[in-house]
Amino acid sequence: MSETFLLDGEDIPFEPGQTVMQAALAAGHYIPHLCYHPEFKPHGSCKVCTVKIAGRYATSCTAPAQAGLDVASDTDEVNELRRTLVQMLFAEGNHFCPSCEKSGNCVLQALGYDLGVMTAGFRHLFPDRPVDASHPDILLDFNRCILCELCVRASCEVDGKCVFALAGRGITKHLIVNAESGRLADTEVELTDKALAVCPVGAILIKRQGFAVPIGERRYDLSPISAQALADAPRPPSGSQPCPSCEDEA
Amino acid sequence: MAFDLETAEHPEKLRRVAIEPVSRVEGHGKVTLLLDEDNHIRQARLHIVEFRGFEKFVQGRPYWEIPVMVQRLCGICPVSHHLAACKALDQVVGATRVTPTADKLRRLMHYGQILQSHALHFFHLASPDLLFGFDSDLGKRNIVGVIAEYPDLARQGVLLRKYGQEVIRVTAGKRVHGTGSVPGGVNKNLSRAERDALLKDAYQIIAWSRDAVHLVQRLFEQNLALYNEFGSFRAHTLNLVRADGAMDLYHGGLRARTSDGKTLFDHVDYNNYWDHIYEEVKPWSYMKFPYFRELGPDLGWYRVGPLTRVSQCDFIPTPLADKERQTFLAYDGGRPAAATLGTHWARMIEMLHSAEMIKDLLHDDDVLGDDLVTTGERQGRGVGVIEAPRGTLIHHYRVDENDQVIRANLIVSTTHNNQAMNEAIRAVARKHLDGHELTEGLLNHIEVAIRAFDPCLSCATHAMGKMPLRVELIDAEGREVDRLVRSGDGSCA
Known part of the structure; x- marks a missing residue:
């Protein structure tokens, strides 16, 4: 029998090597998250998956599961912190959901709804970020980038191209592409790259497909992000439909 | 050249009366009047003092985003901007002809828009003035007063609008600011269940729309002399017509006629609209003044909208609406068809036409089809023109090889009507305000004239039933000599 830890008062079983996030999702407990993706190594940068472990804050996507941990996640205090983090992301970029083609498919927007974000909460910075439309089939809209580095990880780890990277520090940190010209058209990026598919917001877009799916x-x-994250979570094989990630691990 | 009452010779010697806000034209507008010592009007202007900037901030955006972005221009007729942009961008993606399913679904969306917008304007915004009188009890002159005194009528108004909104919802995905139309076609069809649900009420909607036409006719009969002259003026006209001269609110060629009925141009391909339409800028308004190039800025201003469309089309291609059009044009020697308040009558005829068109389109199985989008040879420029609820709407875009919009020009209905609305308020000022002490009821006469053109201007007034209004009389030395304030609760002080 596997060992367990406590999440919001419930026993969560885990396998050695799992993080708190992985064990919680596998057990059917949603912890809000943004830069975590089950197919990539935990990153711990967005902090939305923050939980309180023994009175201290920790990112659940990087915290190793250990027997006897007492983890608080779905509490007013922690959810308020998450709301603030998401509000800061909205205020820092130019996220105009009403005219964004990612609306309805956007992780940031869905997370905002899920966490009950009703206002931006902060003064918008309205950064001036030109769009890179140089590639014939791919649009790069820096206005919506939330610096989650999923494209960076996917491009290096899966696509083997390292097309994307982050440059700068602090408030000046920004997404760049791996070309002397700085233009996406001069990189090796292709429509089939994992880096495109994994972007959670409307920053990396396939051209001329916007609004093809009706409201x-x-x-x-169809369902809130919490339900979908649980459905997508890797779990130990059960029944006749083991998940692809679990098969890889096996 | 300045028009009569546009610019006074010695404004420094005159008292200034500002009605601010009149209400919103997709934002904010005001009227200023300059009066001499005997309360004679020397200058009257409708100013649109807001700056929207859509033409600028769509620059650099990918073209497929534009139909969704520009519809935020308006909360009342977003579908019109959505479709005008799509028609322009159809040309950019080379969709010279969209599929029958796309064409009919867009038309369905558009007629739903016309129906709901016209119902909103007449029942919610304009009817309190018309049913109770322009200077009737302020406490009653609002939609709540209409509900209390004419409950069945108010209910019909609400349900007519609701039906139009429902047509928009099933075609665009949302009642307001949907995404149904995309460059080259549409992104959804109608399910049989959606079609059947709409058809169930279609005939009731037609019946109520016809009742509304007859209601305006009765209002004219009761106040014929007032209604015929109120805020009226002669104007050239501009509208779209179908190739056979029929009214077509979705697509057609441009028709322009002079105020004496001569045809200036007809069935003109709107792709070259600038061969005929220029825009002039005046220092006292953010809204440009369009004019016919052939006639120049002084004589070439014109009027668009329901009154123009109903009076200038050769026929309406639905039977009930066309019968009402003929009655309208023949009534009292045709005077209502030239009157500013005749716009209400024409608007209800168009609402009836829209209801009939919705019924016909719902009976067409093409709206259930699956062939939604088409493309062709890419173009760098596109122009889309549509007849929005308030008049002709022009969207014009240039798109570069990277799919980014590099230039946009939007001439919206209210802009076309800019000089016409100024003429209307000047006509009212001359006839009804000149030489009188100001009262709330007299000021409302100005707003009644504006409301005939543009429901956006009046929405803050009657939707709430109590538009805050402050009028100050200031003498030549800048001293306040009189003040009239209507507060948010409708009371005057």
């Missing part, structure tokens, strides 16, 4: 059929029109 009511978009990803988060």
Whole structure:
């Protein structure tokens, strides 16, 4: 029998090597998250998955599961922190959901709804970020980048190209592409790259496909992000439909 | 050249009366009047003092985002901007002809828009003035007063609008600011269940729309002399017509006629609209003044909208609406068809036409089809023109090889009507305000004239039933000599 830890008062079983996030999702408990993706190594940068472990804050996507931990996640205090983090992301970029083609399919927007973000909460910075439309089939809209580095990880680890990277520090940190010209058209990026598919917001877009899916059929029109994260979570094989990630691990 | 009452010779010697806000034209507008010592009007201007900037901030955005972005220009007729932009961008993606399913679904969305917007304007915004009188009890002159005194009528108004909104919802995905139309076509069709649900009420909607036409006719009969002259003026006209001269609110060629009925141009391909339409800038308003190039800025201003469309089309291609059009044009020697308040009558005829069109389109199985989008040879420029609820709407874009919009020009209905609305308030000022002490009821006469053109201007007034209004009389030395304030609760002090 596997060992367990406590999450919001419930016993969560885990396998050695799992993080708190992985064990919680596998057990059917949602912890809000943004830069965590089950197919990539934990990153711990967005801090939205913050939980309180023995009175201290920790990112659940990087905290190793250990027997006897007492983890608080779905509490007013922690959810308020998460809301603030998401509000800061909205205020820091130019996220105009009403005219964004990612609306309804956007992880940031879905997370905002899930956490009950009703206002931006902060003065918008309205950064001036030109769009890179140089590539014939791919649009790079820096206005919506949240610096989650999923594209950076996917491009290096899966695509083997390292097209994307982050440059600068602190408030000046920004996404760049791996070309002397700085233009996406001069990189090796292709439509089939994992880096495109993994972008959680409307920063990396396939051109001329916006608004093709009608309202009511978009990803988060169908069910909230919490339900979908649980459905997508890698779990030990059970029944006849083991998840792909679990098969890889096996 | 300045028009009569546009610019007074010695404004420094005159008292200034500002009605601010009149209400919103997709934002904010005001009227200023300059009066001499005997309360004679020397200058009257409708100013649009807001700056929207859409033409600028769509620059650099990918073209497929534009139809969703620009519809935020308006909360009342977003579908019109959505579709005008899509028609322009159809040309950019080379969709010279969209599929029958796309064409009919867009038309369905558009007629739903016309129906709901016209119902909103007439029942919610304009009817309190018309049913109770322009200077009637302020406490009653609002939609709540209409509900109390005419409950069945108010209910019909609400349900007519609701039906139009429902047509928009099933075609665009949302009642306001949907995404149904995309460059080259649409992103959804109608399910049989959606079609059947709409059809169930379609005939009731037609019946109520016809009742509304007859209601305006009765209002004219009761106040014929006032309604015929109120805020009226002669104007050239501009509208879209179908190739056979029929009213077509979705697509057609441009028709322009002079105020004496001569045809200036007809069935003109709107792709070259600038061969005929220029825009002039005046220092006292953010809204430009369009004019016919052939006639120049002094004589070439014109009027768009329901009154123009109903009076200038050769026929309406639905039977009930066309019968009402003929009655309208023949009534009292045609005077209502030239009157500013005749716009209300024409608007209800268009609402009836829209209801009939919705019924016909719902009976067409093409709206259930699956062939939604088409493309062709890419173009760098696109122009889309549509007849929005308040008049002709022009969207014009240039798109570069990277799919980014590099230039946009939007001439919206209210802009076309800019000089016409100024003429209307000047006509009212001359006839009804000149030489009188100001009262709330007299000021409302100005707003009644504006409301005939543009429901956006009046929405803050009657939707709430109590538009805050402050009028100050200031003498030549800048001293306040009189003040009239209507507060948010409708009371005057």
